Amino acid sequence: MAIADVKEYTHLSPEEVEELGRELDQIRADIEESRNSDDAAYINRMITIQRRLATAGRITLFASKWKPAFFAGAAMLGVAKILENMEIGHNVMHGQWDWMNDPEIHSSTWDWDTAQPAEQWKHSHNYVHHQFTNVLGHDNDIGYGILRMAREQKWNVFNLGQPIYNALLASLFQWGVALHDLDIESIRKMEKDPEVMKKQLKQIGVKVRRQVGKDYIFFPLLTGPAAIQTAKANALANLTRNLWSYMIIFCGHFPDGALHFSEEEIEDETRAEWYLRQMLGSANFTGSRTLHIMSGNLGYQIEHHLFPDLPSNRYEEISNRVRPLCEKYGVPYTTGPLHRQYGQALRTIMKLSLPNKFTKPARHDSADSVEVPRGRKKDSERPTRRTETGTWTSRASA
Amino acid sequence: MVAERVPEKVAGATRKLPWTNIRRIGAGLTTPLHPDDYLSLINPLWTARELRGRIEKVIPETDDAATIVIRPGWGWHYDHVPGQYVGIGIQVEGKFHWRSYSVSSPPKRTGRTIAITVRAMPEGFLSEHLVSGLEPGTILRLAAPNGDFVLPDPPPAKLFFLVGGSGITPVMSMLRTLDRRGTMPDVVLAYSSPTQDRMIFRDELQALQDKHEGLRLHEQYTDDDGILEMSDLDRVCPDWRERETYACGPAPMLDACEEHWEQADLEDHLHLERFSLDLGGDGAEGGTLTFTNSHKEIEVDGAKTVLEAGEEAGLGLPYGCRMGICHTCTLTLAEGTVRDLRNGDEYNGPNVSIQTCVTALAGDCTLDY
Secondary structure (H helix, E strand, O other): OEEOOHHHHHOOOHHHHHHHHHHHHHHHHHHHHHOOHHHHHHHHHHHHHHHHHHHHHHHHHHHOOOHHHHHHHHHHHHHHHHHHHHHHHHHHHOOOOHHHOOOOOOOOOOOOOOOOOHHHHHHHHHHHHHHOOOEOOOOOOOOOOOOOOOOOEOOOHHHHHHHHHHHHHHHOHHHHHHHHOOOHHHHHOOOOOHHHHHHHHHHHHHHHHHHHHHHHHHHHHHOHHHHHHHHHHHHHHHHHHHHHHHHHHHHHHOOOOOOEEOHHHHOOOOHHHHHHHHHHHOOOOEOOHHHHHHOOOHHHHHHHHHOOOOOHHHHHHHHHHHHHHHHHHOOOOOOOEHHHHHHHHHHHHHHOOOOHHHOOOOOOOOOOOOOEOOOOOOHHHOOOOOHHHOOOOHHHOO | OOOOOOHHHHHHOOOOOOOHHHHHHHHHHHOOOOHHHHHHHHOOOOOOOOOEEEEEEEEEEEOOEEEEEEEEOOOOOOOOOOOOEEEEEEEEOOEEEEEEEEEOOOOOOOOOOEEEEEEOOOOOHHHHHHHHOOOOOOEEEEEEEEOOOOOOOOOOOEEEEEEEHHHHHHHHHHHHHHHHHOOOOEEEEEEEEOOOOOOOOHHHHHHHHHHOOOEEEEEEEHHHHOOOOHHHHHHHOOOHHHOEEEEEOOHHHHHHHHHHHHHOOOHHHEEEEOOOOOOOOOOOOEEEEEEOOOOEEEEEOOOOOHHHHHHHOOOOOOOOOOOOOOOOOEEEEEEOEEEEOOOOOEEEOOOEEEEHHHEEEEOOEEEEO
8 A cells, every 4th residue: 555644544643743753853863962983983994894805805816716715705805895885885875974074984975886876876865765765656766667566556567577687686786776877767768868868878887897897807817817717706796795785675665564655645745754754664674783784784774764864883772762762653663584574575576576466465555556657757856855865966867 | 176086186286106107007906996095004194085194293382282293194295385274184073173273394395294283272172182182193184285374485584473372383384494494584573472381482482583693582471461562563673664574363463463554554564364264355246056956045145155055045065174174065066156255266167066165156056965
């Protein structure tokens, strides 16, 4: 069921919703107030560990003709790439560390170790996904234009191939993400502004050339006789990162319990209602401290969506305050072990490859919702943006 | 003005760093990072991405002032002009705070260090931290030397330095340079300090006075003698009208100087250094400021900085020093013209990086934010 009004769905009065909003604002204020040198040390330590690990991995691969070195090097590099993309890059680009005033760890200057240009990521993710989270027709991350992830999304015979597209998306995740902001569908329909398209393609081209050059040409050549093995190890590291980040990201909004919303919800939505939508539309997962760091603290997806620009190392602490709030107001707080959350997401992918009439709606679905056509909204058709989701430069996007 | 965060350009500007080309090739291996990002893991000073420095020594000068000796990292040129200041960014409780301080050491091309001298101000939380809270080994950020409170070369034949408190620092750099080069002209230094104990560099200045016939030092202890009034000038330095005067000290003192020299119709011979951002430019025309991403629009006059205008519009724009040093506030100008309030320079879009904290609108502008 797509929710048209979060207040009605949660049976909260407008006053209660505003009160909830004030309590969440208070959490934000407390965390902002208490950011300190320990937090700064955390991100600096993370960056140091990540760079050392990447260096160690690259050096180990000079011996990549020897099997144990091949796997050890690929593993170190894979973990380094995961840390860089998830706990460092994603979070820095949200502006989580901008408060430090450090020009070297700043959302405006960071670029990450993946094929998507930072500028396009900040548009498609910080703005489009974080502000319009799970709003049908507005949030392009509901299936990324490839998968049908809500019953309201119109079925097409093309969707029968979902299990295959899903496997491809998982293994080629970095390339899927790289093309995400480009909006291939609008290019196919000849609706894309050619100026913007040219600019975006150029950005992607430069970034892809550099990434591919590094992993598949320069480093392999540097290792001389081990070149082929090194290239393979680098591919393995990239694949590991792809599969892992794909899985973590699919656990954010696709498990059962993460709800969708219709366009009516975001008409005149207040800040408190936006908070409420973020809570209803996101899903956490449980696990060890290491698991949370390796997933960029996106196991605290609810907290991340409430406060996208607060430092990720604080999400655990924030969750200890958000959970009681959810209980107090009777708002569901979706969480579970990683395997269960991903299992549910996978089930939805399989199920929705078929037309609605062949499958039973889940408890939180309803069969009679309006169908939402495919295609994306232009920025000019969207409501004013919120600044707390992080910045981006619009020149590169539609 | 235009923020350049591309390391090649920082390093390339000098043509002195032999490693520049090697590092540029290395970038193919380290992309999207720079080789310096890895080299600085070994030694934090091995990076030209942002200017950095390491604190070598903190030398107490008086009870509340200290000289901080800094070893700059890659990309530093050691070619400041005596009297100029540098931006210092120090991380306190995780956050970089920026201030500018005059360099008190003389420039030395073969140098390995620079020195600043700082007095802990009662309300100055950063100066307090600098004087008492810094361990040798601390890494800080630097901004390249700047400022036009400098002596011409060769120096004027007759000089008058009018100094209050820690305003001595840029003057000390000038005096040390004149001493080192053996070009000390006819100099009068009128130096005010609350007490003898709190007078920074007193011993060194007296030694200089003994060494150079042309240098005369007037010490004024304001706790006992009261402040140096402009009417005292004829007594302290009777020929002040014939001298090039350099004044540095508290704002009321500088205001009084300015007025006094104007009345004597000698304002061209007075040079001032103020330690707060002086947006003394003529301002700009103002206009409508549009933020594209946040769809906000605001009417601003030409005296308000872009940063202030954005904050008024309710946007949390990035900022650091708020005085044009640190470039944290840099945003992209998509359309229109802004004027730098410090010097009147104009910057036109599209796609130009501007420092929002020191620029104002010269007509309608659009910013990518």
